[in-house]
Amino acid sequence: METVYVDRIIDSISPEMGQSKPMGIKASNDKKYLLKTQLVNIEPYGIIKNEDAAFAQEIIAYELAKELNIPVPGYAVLEVEPEFLTENMDYCFKYHITKPGLYFGTEFIPDIQKKxxxxxxxxxxxxxxxxxxxxxxxxxxxxxxxxxxxxxxxxxxxxxxxxxxxxxxxxxxxxxxxxxxxxxxxxxxxxxxxxxxxxxxxxxxxxxxxxxxxxxxxxxxxxxxxxxxxxxxxxxxxxxxxxxxxxxxxxxxxxxxxxxxxxxxxxxxxxxxxxxxxxxxxxxxxxxxxxxxxxxxxxxxxxxxxxxxxxxAHAFRHSNKGDELKWPIEKTIGIQ
Structure with a gap:
C-alpha cells in the first residue's frame, strides 16, 4: 500500500461529479490522483457530514478488487503536509481539506466519457x-x-x-x-x-x-x-x-x-x-x-x-427465462 506526499493541485482534472468532490493533485511519485475527503457537503441542504468510514472502506474494496482481478484504477494513501495546507488554503477550503494528515486518492484516468x-x-x-x-x-x-x-x-x-x-x-x-x-x-x-x-x-x-x-x-x-x-x-x-x-x-x-x-x-x-x-x-x-x-x-x-x-426477480434481461440459475458444486478451498 503506497503512501506518497501531495505536491501540487491540478484543478483541471478535478471531476464535476461525485458527492465527495475530489481534488485533482500531483503526488511525490509524479502520478496524478483524485484526492478525496471524508467531509462531504450533503446537497441541497448545505450540511457538512464526516463520512468517517469512507476511507477505510475504500481501501478494503480496492484491495479486494485487486485480489479478484476486477478493474479499478490504482490508488494511494496521500499525505497532506501542514505546509501544503497553508500554501493552498483557498483550494483546500473549497474541497474540505481542513487538516494535515492521510487522505485517500485514486489514480487519474484520462479520456473518460463524462455525464x-x-x-x-x-x-x-x-x-x-x-x-x-x-x-x-x-x-x-x-x-x-x-x-x-x-x-x-x-x-x-x-x-x-x-x-x-x-x-x-x-x-x-x-x-x-x-x-x-x-x-x-x-x-x-x-x-x-x-x-x-x-x-x-x-x-x-x-x-x-x-x-x-x-x-x-x-x-x-x-x-x-x-x-x-x-x-x-x-x-x-x-x-x-x-x-x-x-x-x-x-x-x-x-x-x-x-x-x-x-x-x-x-x-x-x-x-x-x-x-x-x-x-x-x-x-x-x-x-x-x-x-x-x-x-x-x-x-x-x-x-x-x-x-x-x-x-x-428478473433483474437480468438475458437470463434463461423459466430456468433456475445453476452454480457449480465444488468444495471451496481458502486462498492463503
Missing part, C-alpha cells in the same frame, strides 16, 4: 431519436465481463450505491476495442459511509445467526431494491440496467468464476487488508477491524444467494 446518464436524459427530453442507442453504445466495452464481476463485488460489499449512480463507474472514450470500464468510489459500501451503531447492527444481523443467513440475504435485497425504487427499467437501478445488458446466461452462469474467487478469499487475506488500513482511519481501532473481518468472512458465502435472488 453519460445526464446527457442521455437531456437528449431524451429533447426527443433526440438516437438517445437510447447512444447510451447503450456508451456502456459497450471491450472488458464487458467486468460488469458481472463488479456486480458480484458490490453484492459482497453491500454497495447498492453504484447501481443508481453513474459517477461510480468510469468508462473510457474511443471505439469499442479501446473502451474499458473501471469501478470506483466504494466509500458507501456496507450500506453507509459511517462507522456507527447502525453499521454495527447491520454486521450483527449476520454475525448473530451465521448458520441461517436467508433472512439477512433478503434484508440486503430489500435495501438494494429501495435504493433503485425510482428506476422504471430495472428494479435495482438505472446504472445496473445498463451493466446487466451486457451479461449473458446462454449455456453458462457468468457469475460462477467471480463468486468462486470471492468465496475462496481467506480470513488471513482479509486480516492482512484490514490491518494495513492506517490507524487514523479506524474509528474503533482493532475492534472495528475485527468486525469487518468477521462480517466479510461470512458474507462471502451469501453472494451467490443474493445474485440468485436477483436472477429470480
Amino acid at each position: 453519460i446518464m445526464e446527457n442521455y436524459k437531456t437528449e431524451q427530453k429533447c426527443k433526440y431519436k438516437h438517445a437510447a442507442q447512444k447510451l447503450t453504445s456508451a456502456f459497450d466495452v471491450s472488458n464487458s465481463q467486468a460488469y458481472a464481476d463488479i456486480i458480484a463485488l458490490d453484492c459482497f460489499l453491500l454497495n447498492g450505491d453504484r447501481f443508481t449512480n453513474q459517477g461510480n463507474l468510469i468508462i473510457t472514450s474511443g471505439t469499442r476495442k479501446d473502451r474499458k470500464v473501471y469501478a470506483i468510489d466504494f466509500g458507501h459500501c456496507f450500506f453507509s459511509p459511517y462507522w456507527n451503531n447502525e453499521k454495527k447492527e447491520l454486521f450483527n444481523k449476520l454475525l448473530s445467526n451465521p448458520k441461517d443467513t436467508d433472512q439477512f440475504t433478503n434484508y440486503c435485497i430489500n435495501i438494494m431494491l429501495s435504493i433503485g425504487q425510482n428506476c422504471k427499467k430495472n428494479p435495482f437501478g438505472d446504472v445496473f440496467s445498463k451493466m446487466e445488458n451486457y451479461i449473458y446466461f446462454k449455456n453458462t452462469n457468468p457469475f460462477s468464476d467471480i463468486v468462486k474467487k470471492i468465496e475462496n478469499i481467506s480470513t488471513s487475506k482479509l486480516r492482512q487488508i484490514l490491518y494495513n488500513v492506517p490507524d487514523e482511519w479506524m474509528v474503533d481501532g482493532d475492534f472495528e477491524r475485527d468486525k469487518y473481518i468477521s462480517f466479510l468472512s461470512l458474507n462471502k458465502h451469501n453472494v451467490r444467494k443474493v445474485i440468485t435472488l436477483m436472477y429470480n
Whole structure:
C-alpha cells in the first residue's frame, strides 16, 4: 500500500461529479490522483457530514478488487503536509481539506466519457431519436465481463450505491476495442459511509445467526431494491440496467468464476487488508477491524444467494427465462 506526499493541485482534472468532490493533485511519485475527503457537503441542504468510514472502506474494496482481478484504477494513501495546507488554503477550503494528515486518492484516468446518464436524459427530453442507442453504445466495452464481476463485488460489499449512480463507474472514450470500464468510489459500501451503531447492527444481523443467513440475504435485497425504487427499467437501478445488458446466461452462469474467487478469499487475506488500513482511519481501532473481518468472512458465502435472488426477480434481461440459475458444486478451498 503506497503512501506518497501531495505536491501540487491540478484543478483541471478535478471531476464535476461525485458527492465527495475530489481534488485533482500531483503526488511525490509524479502520478496524478483524485484526492478525496471524508467531509462531504450533503446537497441541497448545505450540511457538512464526516463520512468517517469512507476511507477505510475504500481501501478494503480496492484491495479486494485487486485480489479478484476486477478493474479499478490504482490508488494511494496521500499525505497532506501542514505546509501544503497553508500554501493552498483557498483550494483546500473549497474541497474540505481542513487538516494535515492521510487522505485517500485514486489514480487519474484520462479520456473518460463524462455525464453519460445526464446527457442521455437531456437528449431524451429533447426527443433526440438516437438517445437510447447512444447510451447503450456508451456502456459497450471491450472488458464487458467486468460488469458481472463488479456486480458480484458490490453484492459482497453491500454497495447498492453504484447501481443508481453513474459517477461510480468510469468508462473510457474511443471505439469499442479501446473502451474499458473501471469501478470506483466504494466509500458507501456496507450500506453507509459511517462507522456507527447502525453499521454495527447491520454486521450483527449476520454475525448473530451465521448458520441461517436467508433472512439477512433478503434484508440486503430489500435495501438494494429501495435504493433503485425510482428506476422504471430495472428494479435495482438505472446504472445496473445498463451493466446487466451486457451479461449473458446462454449455456453458462457468468457469475460462477467471480463468486468462486470471492468465496475462496481467506480470513488471513482479509486480516492482512484490514490491518494495513492506517490507524487514523479506524474509528474503533482493532475492534472495528475485527468486525469487518468477521462480517466479510461470512458474507462471502451469501453472494451467490443474493445474485440468485436477483436472477429470480428478473433483474437480468438475458437470463434463461423459466430456468433456475445453476452454480457449480465444488468444495471451496481458502486462498492463503
